[in-house]
Amino acid sequence: MTNSALANKNDDDMLDMHSPNLVDDNVQKIMALFPNCITESEDENGKPKKAVDFDLLRQELSQSLVEGGQERYRLDWPGKRQAILEANSPIAKTLRPARDESVNFDTTENLFIEGDNLDALKLLQESYLGQVKMIYIDPPYNTGNDFIYEDNFAENTEDFLERSEQIDEEGNRLITNLESNGRFHSDWLTMMYSRLKLARNLLREDGVILISIDDREQANTKSLLNQIFGSANTVGTFVVVRSEGGGLAKNLIKGHDLLFAYAKDITKFAPLLRPKDIRGKTEVIDGEEYWIEEDWLREEFGKYGTCDYNDIIKFFDKRKKEEIDAGIESGKYVLIEKGDKTIVGRYRKISEDGSKFYSVIKHLNKNGANDLKKLGLDKEFSYPKPVSLLKDMILGTTFFKQDKNAIILDLFSGSGTTADAVIQLNAEDGGNRKFIMIQIAEPIDSDKQQDAYNFCQENNFEANIAEISKERIRRAGKNIIKDNQNNQNIENLDIGFRVLKIDSTNMKEVYYTPDEYSQAELDNLESHIKEDRTGEDLLFQVMLDWGVPLSLPIEVKDIQGSSVYYVGIDSLVACFDTLTTDLVDEVSKDEPLKFVSSELAITHDQDKTNIKARFAQLSPDTQVKFI
Structure with missing residues (x-):
């Protein structure tokens, strides 16, 4: 083979003729785990190649702030390293159930989490890792004029317990990000990253993230997504027409937003x-609806137009005729008389x-307002989706049957449109x-958001966005039931x-x-659990x-006078009241996967050992733990 032929030969046809490049393999492994740590550099011939941003990788693997860094192709801003640190830092927080504000608390599989979405994402890491479609x-x-989160950064995680208890962390998380702020874009990027x-x-590995945004931060948003998800995982960008007439901007009439879509893989x-x-x-066969595609051969048939069954041999080969005949016999294809021709239809x-979607889609803002008007909430939200x-x-995203039980997550719930859409689709x-x-309990300004504020006052709600969002979902559910009474x-x-x-x-x-407490101090503590907390x-x-x-x-x-919680039938059983041998024996009959209790529920230290031994004897596969 000549050098010119070698140069023109497709790479897929070439043997490597060398041992595996382990460096490239390692870069690919790092890319799978930390796509934001992959950047570009040049090889010895000046051609671009993937490289590892070791400064960012060091930050991902560190619990303290890592300084340094040379210039490279990437999106940088003051606060980026702190954002990485904050994402990786633990928090001493929990989720407390609010039965009175819920609907069908014990049986529903839907969740409404009230609070800072950064905290929520951290808390969901164990239970929903790789689970969201x-x-x-x-x-x-x-x-x-809108609010962003004012995140609280620290240079190490030693004080995370103290930091997570601060009142300001919950009470003053939202600030107005004024354009006069010298870190106007940086603060927004830090929040989002x-x-x-x-x-x-x-x-999930086959999951997708979609982000609505307008011109102000669209370039930064796309750069963020490229770093975190990898540009190779770009699904596409939708132009969402939101106004037929458009809104008068400074230099043009603007009537659209953007919607970025990125895949996990x-x-x-x-x-x-x-x-x-x-x-x-269309036909119904065994309860499934089929349509008969009449022109599926047109692409192969090309310029000759609609293909007549009798001409298949003339324009195709013998194997095609055999395939068509076998399909007709099996019921895969059907013959349709159309004019002077016999067409081969396909089920x-x-x-x-x-x-597939076209990249320009039309979903008008006024329709979002009308959605809320049907629920009596048209004055409570501005520009609802x-x-x-x-x-x-x-x-x-969930077009196929196997995905119709998927989990949909909305980080900025706002007016609750996503929940409404999920229920409507299921119906x-x-x-x-x-x-x-x-959704965080974003305060409602009594002067600037008077209708929303008055609504909360009339319904005895706290004046915040989360309360109205929950009420929207309650009303939407009732409305959907009302509109679908004859729908099975x-x-x-x-x-x-x-x-x-x-x-x-x-x-x-x-x-x-x-370890920071003396034995005497420990002995005087009545409980390591806060007094105002319930078993739930x-x-x-x-x-x-x-x-x-x-969502289980x-x-x-009530077993032996104690409250025993059964989660997911027997996935987890918990009892924080006094434990007895009879109670343990009763629970063991159900052979739960996990059992948990509190050390306060036992009388003597040796009881813990005895309880574990009892489960080992009666339900050996049950994991037993205490708090």
């Missing part, structure tokens, strides 16, 4: 699909046959998709949601740092710590 984010657009990093962990991601425009005949299952937009994206196609909404899909429709509020840990500081509070912190899904059904049983 779609994440939607409609963050503050950084207009200069840590949240996107943690959100990526929750996505593009090689495992199925394209977003929407119901196909069915133009052929396609409607539920599994979709078309229309339900149609979220329905399209959720359906596109329409019988799916069992679950939602997780996260609503028999098991989940319109409930379990409200969980972020709070400080249930445990006193001694639980985390017992403890249960949810155990679920978080043990990685148990927070919960049943409370």
Whole structure:
């Protein structure tokens, strides 16, 4: 082979003729774990190649702030390293159930988490790691008038317990990011970076994240997504037409926003699909609806137009005729008389046959307002996203039957549009998709948001966005049931949601740092659990710590006079009241996967050993732990 032929030969056809490049393999492994740590450099020939940003990698593997760094191709801003540090720092917090604010608390699989979404993402890392099919984010657009999170950074994690207890952490988390702020864009980037990093962990390998944004931060948003998810995982960018007339901006009439879509792993991601425009005949076979595609041979038949069955041999080969005949005999194909021709139709299952999205989609702001007007909430929110937009994206992500029980996460719940869309879709196609909404209790200004403030006052709500968002979901669920009374899909429709509020840990500081206390101090402590916490509070912190899904059904049983919590039938059983041998024997009959109790529930230290031994004898596969 000549040198010129060698140069022109396709790389896939070439043997490497050398041992494996272990450095490249290691770079690929690092890229899979930390895509934000991969940058570009030049090889000895001046050609671009992937390289590891070791400064960022050091930061990912460190619990303290790492300084340094040479110039390279990347998005940088003051606060980036702190954002990485904050994303990786632990917090001493928990989720406390709020039954009175929930709907169908014990049986619903939907969650509404009230609090800072950064804290929520950290708390969800164990229970929902790699479990979420779609994440939607409609963050503050950084207009200069909206709120962003004021994150609290520290240079190490030694004081994280103290830091997580600070009142300001909960009371003053939101600030107005004025354009006069010298770190106007940097503060916004810092807020988004840590949240996107943690959100990526929750996505399934075939999952997707979608982010709505406008021109102010669209370039920075795309750069963030490229760093955190990797540019190779770009699904695409939608132009979302939101106003038919447009809004008068400084230099032009603007009537659209952008919607970025990125996959967790593009090689495992199925394209977003929407119901196909069915133009052929339809038939119901064994309860499934099929359509008959009449022109499927046209592409192969080309310039000759619609293919007549009798001409297949003339324009194709013998194998094609045999394939068609076998398909007709098996019922895969059907012959259709059309004019003077006999057309070969092909059966396609409607539920599994979709078309890809066009990059320009129309979902008007006024439709979002109308969605809320139907619920009597049209004056409480400004510029709500229309339900149609979220329905399209959720359906596109969960188009196939196996995904219709997927988890949908919204980090900035706002008006609760995503939850409304999930329930509506489930009512329409019988799916069992679950939602997780996260919304901080953003205060409502009585002067600037008078209608929303008055609404909260009239309904005895605290004046914050989370309260109105929860009420929207309550009303939406009732409305969907009312509008679908003759729809068999609503028999098991989940319109409930379990409200969980972020709070400080249930445990006193001694639980985390017992070495800092003398034996006398320990002896005088009545409990290492805070006095105002209930058994159900403890249960949810155990679920978080043990990685148990927070949406599993919960049943409370009275056994031997003690309250015993059964989560997911027998996935986890918990009892924080006094334990007796009879109670342990009774629980052991159910052979739970996990059992947890408190050391306060036992009388003597040796009782813990005895209880573990009892489970080992009666239910040997049960994991037993105490708090």
